[in-house]
Each structure stands twice: as structure tokens, then as C-alpha cells.
Amino acid sequence: MADTVLIEKAKKIFENYLAKQGSRKTPERFSVIDELYLLPEDEHIDVEGLFLKMRNKGYTISRATIYNTLDLLVESGLAVKHQFKDKVALYEQALTYKHHDHHVCNQCRKIREFSDPKINEIKEAMGMEFQSSISSHSLVLYGDCRIENCENLKDLSLV
Known part of the structure; x- marks a missing residue:
């Protein structure tokens, strides 16, 4: 089970980042943090996988919102983006990231x-x-x- 303290810490960092950027703090953006940080630490996920996971949980969120939010999470240091060979971009949480x-x-x-x-x-x-x-x-x-x-x-x- 995910560490709720870790998720709340990530949300606080993201909230501060959005405020500095003058960006909106929407519930959809914060739901992306919830779902990314509920994944096992070593799991990588693409936008489509995250979209389907969130839709199956009843979220009403667009792929565009997920793309944009993941970009913001990468910029804020809360997610790491990987591009493996011919694969689509994959993301993993970064708050407890240790280089690997x-x-x-x-x-x-x-x-x-x-x-x-x-x-x-x-x-x-x-x-x-x-x-x-x-x-x-x-x-x-x-x-x-x-x-x-x-x-x-x-x-x-x-x-």
C-alpha cells in the first residue's frame, strides 16, 4: 500500500510548484499524483496505461490532462520520464527516486x-x-x- 504521507508530500510540492508557475490547481492534476504514487516504486507506466487505470477507477479525466500533468510532474521533480528504444514514454515516481x-x-x-x-x-x-x-x-x-x-x-x- 502506498505511503499516504509520501503522497501528501508530493501534493504539497506540486501545489507550491503550480503556484510559482501561476498554473491552476485542479483536482484532476492531483488525482494523477495519487495514481502515480499508488504504483509500486519500481513500476513504469505510460499515459494510456494511467488513463485506463484512472477511468476504471471512475475518474473523468482526459488523456490531454494526463499528458500535461505528467509534463508538469517531470518539471517539478515529482516524476521521471524514460524513453526506451521504440516504446512510448514511460513515467515513474521520483520523490523517493534513487538513481538506477x-x-x-x-x-x-x-x-x-x-x-x-x-x-x-x-x-x-x-x-x-x-x-x-x-x-x-x-x-x-x-x-x-x-x-x-x-x-x-x-x-x-x-x-
Whole structure:
């Protein structure tokens, strides 16, 4: 179950951000925060998935509102946007975000998060070599699923 304190903190940050931007504070925008932060921390979701999830819960919200709100959440630091290969943009919550990298299966499309201290060592070494203060990086590994009876492959056969 999601941490209601975390959701309320995200809403307060968003409220302050909207006030500074002179943007409207609508219930629909805050409902996007609710649903994004109700997802498991390591889950990534696209606009369509979020739209369907919200519609199934009885929200009356447009895709455009979800798109615009997610853009605002990214700008305010409350969401992270990823673009994996040929996929549509995927979003994940960012309030408790700890940097991680991703593995994406070419077959079942499962996204797995991982973190390895050796990557930070490489980042530091490259920073020294290029005389650069490297502030961020993005690493996505793509591979083919070899998991026997992969649940995601079964889900794809229904599409």
C-alpha cells in the first residue's frame, strides 16, 4: 500500500510548484499524483496505461490532462520520464527516486531496475578522462528474455 504521507508530500510540492508557475490547481492534476504514487516504486507506466487505470477507477479525466500533468510532474521533480528504444514514454515516481539503470527485454518488454557501484566508478573515471563534472547518466541494457514460461510473454499473446 502506498505511503499516504509520501503522497501528501508530493501534493504539497506540486501545489507550491503550480503556484510559482501561476498554473491552476485542479483536482484532476492531483488525482494523477495519487495514481502515480499508488504504483509500486519500481513500476513504469505510460499515459494510456494511467488513463485506463484512472477511468476504471471512475475518474473523468482526459488523456490531454494526463499528458500535461505528467509534463508538469517531470518539471517539478515529482516524476521521471524514460524513453526506451521504440516504446512510448514511460513515467515513474521520483520523490523517493534513487538513481538506477534499466534492463529492457526485447521480447517480453519487461523493465527491470538495477544499480551497480561499478557504473559510478566508470562515470567518475570518464569524468576525469574528459575533464568533466558528470552530473548524470542513463544506461539501458536491452536483451532477449530467456525466462522459462515468462508471464510477460503470456500477457503479450493476449494483445
